[in-house]
Amino acid sequence: MAVWMKMKWQNWLERTSRWSVVFFAWFLSLFTLLKDPGTGWSLLHLITLSALLMFTEFFPFPGHEGRVTVHFPFLFTLSSMFSPGLAGVVYTVIVLTVTWSKKHSLYRAAFRTGYTIIGLYGVQLFLATIGITWINQGGIGLPFLALTGCVLVYELVSKGIRDGVEYLRARPRWSRLWLANWKLETGGAVLSLIYCLAYYGMLHVGRETDPLAFLFFYAPLAAFAVLSHVIVKLARKEHKLKILLLLASDINKNLDLRKVMEKTLLPLSKVIPYSFGFFHLMKNGRLHPAVIAGDVPVELKERSLPLNHGISGWVAAHGVPAMVHNTKDDPRCHGDLEAAEELRSLLSVPLIMEGEVLGVITLGKTEERAFDDADLTFLQVLASQSVVAIKNARLLEERERRVVAEERNRLAREIHDGIAQSFAGVLMKVDSSLKIFDSQPEKVREWLEESRLKLRDGLKEVRHSITALRPSPAAKIGLIPALRRRVEAFENETGADGIFEQKGERFPLTSEVEETIYMVCHEALSNAAKHAKAENVRVQLAFSSDHVCLTVEDDGVGFSLAKAVHKAEAQKRYGIVGMSERAQKLGSALQFDSEEGKGTRVILTIPIGEEEEAAVHAH
Secondary structure, X not given: OHHHHHHHHHHHHHHHHHHHHHHHHHHHHHHHHHHOOOOOOOHHHHHXXXXXXXXXXXXXXXXXXXXXXXXXXXXHHHHHHOOHHHHHHHHHHHHHHHHHHHOOOHHHHHHHHHHHHHHHHHHHHHHHHHHXXXXXXXXXXXXXXXXXXXXXXXXXXXXXXXXXXXXXXXXXXXXXXXXXXXXXXXXXXXXXHHHHHHHHHXXXXXXXXXXXXXXXXXXXXXXXXXXXHHHHHHHHHHHHHHHHHHHHOOHHHOOOHHHHHHHHHHHHXXXXXXXXXXXXXXXXXEEEEEEEEEOOOHHHHOOOEEOOOHXXXXXXXXXXXXXXXXXXXXXXXXXXXXXOOOOOEEXXXXXXXXXXXXXXXXXXXXXXXXXXXXXXXHXXXXXXXXXXXXXXXXXXXXXXXXXXXXXXXXXXXXXXXXXXXXHHHHHHHHHHHHHOOOOOHHHHHHHHHHHHHHHHHHHHHHHHHHHHHOOOHHHHXXXXXXXXXXXXXXXXXXXXXXXXXXXXXXXXXXXXXXXXXHHHHHHHHHHHHXXXXXXXXXXXXXXXXXXXXXXXXXXXXXXXXHHHHHHHHHHOOOHHHHHHHHXXXXXXXXXXXXXXXXXXEEEEXXXXXXXXXXXXXXX
């Protein structure tokens, strides 16, 4: 309770100080204007400078939690040509008009006019005491020091008041504002000094000083403001595209929604400036803070929200986005203002997948009407892309689980129908041998010989299964080297002659296509080693414009395809059936050309896809 009362007292003191600065500056301007209207120059000069000043205010440089404008050269000129009072009144009218037209916070705009006008009077006091004496002495050095002093006095007085009042807040931001805006504010001060020096030169070397001359003199400054404003907008559009590209590449590889939001929310400030950003994750009917960015009150960092509490809770409960221009006028935001009274604008969108709210992205700012429809649309697109990334990742995870389950089932069938049956037969013969070992030694010897043969066949099956579990050599060393090595292994295993040849100009293939080619070749050579009794084997890989073709040919005993398929299905062997399944997954054609006593030819023809076709045209 004591902490809450202290915060209320500090916020009251800060608001009172702001309005004191505003009313003092406005009173000072009006009093000076009535006392000294400053009519030394024409009304056309006043209109020209006021119009250019309005341009710079209408097209500011977007800074951190605010806007930076190069207004000092215009105010300095108006003050010296007419009077500080008239310059203050003109600036106040222009700023409030621009703020009203853009529907921004008049409270902040009024304070900006207050500390700016007081800074301008600080310059006048400096000139009256020291600066004019230096300027009247002529030359270059002293006038340069005088004008540099004018810019420094203005910056120190105006920014000192701004940051001093900011320091009265319960949670001051002045240090963060200086760090975030120092480049803009320093650049603005240097540009102001350059124009003040040029203005001094124009008045003291006999240059034309009619309104048209002032128009041409200050028009580049106004044009620079407009151009910079447009460049910043274009840069934000570029950042939007980069963020979407980030989602389409790196984020799609991530299954953790929290990590997805870390890669999304943190760089988002470059395209949608905000004071603080939240990603709440939905768990057990409540919103829990998962990712936090910006200037977030401590109370909000650790607080979970029930549904319909604050704008985030309302969005989570209704599953629709919300944009609030003034939190004090929207009853949905009362829960947010309990811990962040300075909040004025909020933007919140849900992350929905298949009707379920996964979380909520909420951005807040201390200015009224800080967000627009374009920001809402982009944040919705970002949320939908994040959900798509999570959905794709979950589908990929499910697919991987299904593939692993299918492979386990296949291995289980192979072990049960192959290795297990062989071992069971061997065990039966061993048990029988023990029973008749003394009475029928010749029969025992015969059974042990049969058992040895079956164990060797079983060992081959085990090695085959282990090889199937290991990463394909095509993935480790490349398809062509893997095929050459497989042919060499066939030669060493059987003593037959093997030949590998490549035809056509090679182009890149997808990993799935390379895996299929290698496994079909591996299985064809394994079958040839087991059954063909061949003396020569030839493996050919041919590349053409519309397909890639693998041919494995031997001069062995051959076989009847119908009998082989029937036997494979009856015994549930992988061999030919597995080769056919791999080919079907790619929409490929697998052909077995064989007759008993006439050798065998296995032909796999794979039509090239879009990726391979692009590679062909690139060559």
